[in-house]
Amino acid sequence: MREPDAFRLSRRQLLASSALASLGVVGALEVGSPSPAGAAVGTGGNGVVDFYGTHQAGIVTAAQDHLVFATFDVASRSRSALSTTLDAWSQAAARMASGEQIPGDASPAYPPADTGEALDAGPGRLSVTFGVGPTLFSRPAVSGTAAPVSLADLPAFDGDQLDPTRSGGDVCIQACADDAQVAFHAVHNLARLGQGVLALRALQVGFGRTSSTTTAQETKRNLLGFKDGTDNLLAGDTAEIAQFVWVDDEREPHWMVGGTYLVARRIRARLELWAATPLGGQEAAVGRFKRSGAPLGGRHEHDPVDLSATGAHGLPLIPDGAHIRVASPLANAGQRLLRRGYGFADGVDPVSGELDAGLFFICFQKDPALQFTAIQRRLATNDALHGYLVHTSSGVYACPRGLSPGEGWGQVVLG
C-alpha cells in the first residue's frame, strides 16, 4: 500500500508559512524577535527568511542560532554542467528557505528528490548564502569569466596553523537556521545536487551564534565566556552597511554590485589556557568586563568605548593590547566588519589532549584587503587575545548580489 500523500507536506508547510505571513507573524520573526534561541513556537513555525532580494539572505538577516558552513571544489570541466548545477542550487535554496522539499518524482522506484530529514521541521528561518573563492576562476569550466576585483587569497598571518583541507574551496555555502537539522539538510541536499560537478571539500557545524546582526537580538557569549559582537554592524545601520558591506565598485563584475565578500576563519581557542587566566587578565585581554560586557571603565554593555580613559597612575583603562582597542575602527582607519560567528566543538585535539573548540568566525565586507586583512594583521601582532587563539582554517569568497525569482547563480555568475 502506498501512502496517498507521500511527500506532499511541503505544500502544506508552504501554505502554513503563507498563512503566518498574512498574519504578520513571519515578518515579525524575520526582523528579529529577540533571538529566539531556536524558539519554535509550536511545531516548525520558525518563519521564513526571503531567499530572493537585492542582497543575499544570511548577511544582514538576524543571526540564526545554528550554522553549517560547507565548501566545494569544481569536479567537472563543463561550463554548462557547472552553470546548470549552480542554477539548481539557487532554486533548491529558495525552496528550502520556504520550508519546501526538493521537488521530484515521489515514486518508490526512484531515489527521493529530497533527503527528507527536515520534512516536518518547517523553514526554521533558513538562509543559504553562496560565495565563490579565488580558485574557482582557474578552473577550466570557468575559463574566460572575470574574477571579482577584490577576490584574492588572504595573506598568511602570524600564528596561522591552517589545515589546507578545511581552507579555501572553489565555492562556499553558509547555511544558517534556528534548527541545526534544517541547516544541515540544506547543505546535504545541495551536496547531493552537486554530485559529479561540485565535490564537497569541507563542512563545519556551528552552534551558539555569537554576533547579533539586529538591535533586537541580545548579545551572546562566545566560548571564552565573553559577550561577543557588542559593537557589530547591525542590519539597521543602513549607512554603515552601505559603506562597509555592499559592493558598489563599478570595476567589479555586474553580479558583484550588491554583493559582498565573506571571510571565514576557524579559530580554535586554547580554552584550558584561557580558563587558567585570572579574570582580570581575561578582561584586560578583551577590554571588557566579563559579566556585563561593559568596556573597562564603563558600567553597561553598550556604554561607549573610551580608549583614552585612564585610571590609577595614568594607565589606560583599556590596555594597549586589549582586543577592542586593537580591533577598534579608530585603530584601523575607520574600517568595520559585519560579523556572524558561531561556536564549534569538534572533539579533542589528538596531540595536546585539549578541546578542539572555539569560534567559527565569519565576516562580511566590501573589501577584504582593507577590512579583514588590515584588521587581522594588527590583531595577529598586537592583540592580547591572540595568544589564546589558533586560526586553523581560512577562506575568502565573493558573494554575488541577491537573485530575483527566475535567476540562478550559474546564469548570473557564468553568464
Added chain:
Amino acid sequence: MREPDAFRLSRRQLLASSALASLGVVGALEVGSPSPAGAAVGTGGNGVVDFYGTHQAGIVTAAQDHLVFATFDVASRSRSALSTTLDAWSQAAARMASGEQIPGDASPAYPPADTGEALDAGPGRLSVTFGVGPTLFSRPAVSGTAAPVSLADLPAFDGDQLDPTRSGGDVCIQACADDAQVAFHAVHNLARLGQGVLALRALQVGFGRTSSTTTAQETKRNLLGFKDGTDNLLAGDTAEIAQFVWVDDEREPHWMVGGTYLVARRIRARLELWAATPLGGQEAAVGRFKRSGAPLGGRHEHDPVDLSATGAHGLPLIPDGAHIRVASPLANAGQRLLRRGYGFADGVDPVSGELDAGLFFICFQKDPALQFTAIQRRLATNDALHGYLVHTSSGVYACPRGLSPGEGWGQVVLG
C-alpha cells in the same frame, strides 16, 4: 572600576527558575511540552530538569534537542583525588542544571570558577548523566572496588570500524539540553574541574534529537530522513521502564540499584549511498513509509507493526531484512531498549570524500548483553540498513542510581 555585581547572575537566575517553578511553568516544560525544538520562551526560560532523584536525569527525561557526550580517563593514582573530583562533578552538575554557575572567588586576581559561556543562557533543561566504563575498575585509584556485574566490554560486531580514541573511556558524561551551548558549557566545566585527575578522551556534539522519550514529544527524523524511535520505550511506560531499564539485581553493587547501563555508538551513515537508493528500497530497508512513518502495510505512524502481514504473492509486507523486523522485540526474546539518539555531522571523510555524518546512538538498558548486544548481533547480520551504516565508536558505561542532595558520585561509587 570593578563591576559591583560580577558573577551574581547565577542567583538571580536561580530565583527566576524558582519563580517559574512556583508558577507551575517549569513542571509543565519538564514533563515535556511537545518538543520545543529548543523553545526558549523569552530569554533563557527553558526550565529546570531536577538533578537529584531516585534515578539520574537524562535517561527518561523528555529528550532535549542537543547533546554533548564526553569520555574521560583517570589520570591519577589517588583514590581520594578521584573521589573528591567526582563529588565535585556531581555538585557542579546539580548547580548547572539549576542554571547556576560554578561557585568561586569572583576576584580579578583568580581565574573565574565558571568558564562563563552559559551565563545568560538559563538552565536550558540541562541534564548531566554520569557513567563508568569497564576500564575504570583496573585503575589503581579504584583498586578494590567491585565493578558492576553486567559491565563488560561489548563484543566486536560484524562491520565495526571502531576508532579507539572515540571508543571506551573510564567514565562518560552525557550532557543534554535544549541549547547547544548549555550542553557544551556543562562538559567544559566538568573537564576543567577534572584537570589532573580525569583527562578528556573524546567529545561528540549531537544535534537534532531523534528518539522521543515521552508521549508528548513528536517523533523526529534521523539523517536518513526517517522518523526514528516511533516504538521507543517512553517515560510513561512505567512497567516497561522498570522491566528493561532500571537495574534491580541484588548481585549488583548497591549504587547500581536504580541505575542503568548506557551504550553509545557513533554510527556513520553512508548518506550518499542511501540517497541513491530508490524510495521503495529505503522503505523496505527500514520497514516503514518515509513520509508518515507508518509500518509498511499501515497508514499512520503509530499503527501496530504487523510482522505477519502479507501482500501480493504472499510476500511479507515488512521484508525479512527490514530494520523494524530484525530489531523487533518479537525477534529478540521480547527485549527492548530506551533510546536517546542525536544526529552528528563532523565534516568530510578524508578518504572517501563523503560526509562524516550520521547518528550518535545512545541507549539505556538493564543488561547490555541481553539487550543491546543481542539485538545488535542480529542487526549486524540481518538488517538491510546495516549496509548503509558504519559503527565508528563503541562504549558501555554503568550509570549509578540518582543522587540525593549531599551525595556525590565519588562517595557513592568509591565509598
